[in-house]
Amino acid sequence: MWKSLRKTLIAYVDPVGQVPQLVSSRQWGWALIWLCLAGAFFGFMVGDRVDTRRVVTAKMAKEGSLAKASERELSEAIQQEQRVTLVAGVAKGLLGMPVFVFFIAVALKVLAWLLGRKALIADTWSAACVAMLPVALSFLLAGLAATTYEALTPAQIPQLLPSSLAALISDAGPKLMRVWSAVDIFAVWAAVLLGLGFAAASHMKRSAGVAYGLLLWVLYSATFQIGLPGLMAAQGGR
Numbered sequence: 001m002w003k004s005l006r007k008t009l010i011a012y013v014d015p016v017g018q019v020p021q022l023v024s025s026r027q028w029g030w031a032l033i034w035l036c037l038a039g040a041f042f043g044f045m046v047g048d049r050v051d052t053r054r055v056v057t058a059k060m061a062k063e064g065s066l067a068k069a070s071e072r073e074l075s076e077a078i079q080q081e082q083r084v085t086l087v088a089g090v091a092k093g094l095l096g097m098p099v100f101v102f103f104i105a106v107a108l109k110v111l112a113w114l115l116g117r118k119a120l121i122a123d124t125w126s127a128a129c130v131a132m133l134p135v136a137l138s139f140l141l142a143g144l145a146a147t148t149y150e151a152l153t154p155a156q157i158p159q160l161l162p163s164s165l166a167a168l169i170s171d172a173g174p175k176l177m178r179v180w181s182a183v184d185i186f187a188v189w190a191a192v193l194l195g196l197g198f199a200a201a202s203h204m205k206r207s208a209g210v211a212y213g214l215l216l217w218v219l220y221s222a223t224f225q226i227g228l229p230g231l232m233a234a235q236g237g238r
Helices: 002-010 015-024 029-049 052-063 071-114 121-131 133-146 174-182 185-202 206-236
Strands: none
Touching: 002 015, 002 029, 015 121, 015 185, 029 071, 029 121, 029 133, 052 071, 071 121, 071 185, 071 206, 121 133, 121 185, 133 185, 174 206, 185 206
């Protein structure tokens, strides 16, 4: 057990040597546990500090119920929002992350099928779990950064860990900022690990596997970090 943990940690500094071994031997347990715990830690730290008063008052003002609400009703709504935010943040780490990893494993399985490669779902699952090591580290660092704030606004949460190009570019428009935010060092790192794991799972060259890992990252970012948020923003502005 501890040998598996040691290999998992070494994968941070020696991904080329350790990731294929972890995937081939299906030693994914520690990577998934680490991801869930780090995600829950981040969710708790943020949920405990987010300024729910601002969120609740803005929502009630939009609904037209703020002027009619008593101080007691407002206080109860704020406390309820605080509890929901806290529980949702922890649940996202403990429950949401395994679901996210599952969809990645399925995507790798489908990709291998399209390429005419044989890859067992157990191996693509292992590759997906190990690839999330950088994501777990980003959760930990962002959660630690949240401890330096007494209160957080929703707009400050994505800025807790300035690891994307958006942290270096401040004069771009909303559309370009979504693009720069998607180019995140931890996301690219995870894509490379995903490619190494996919190569081990499908028995292809590492360079080809990394290329496919980066391709999946580009498709994911273009869809869920750039395209869909842009459509939602456009609809909200109508």
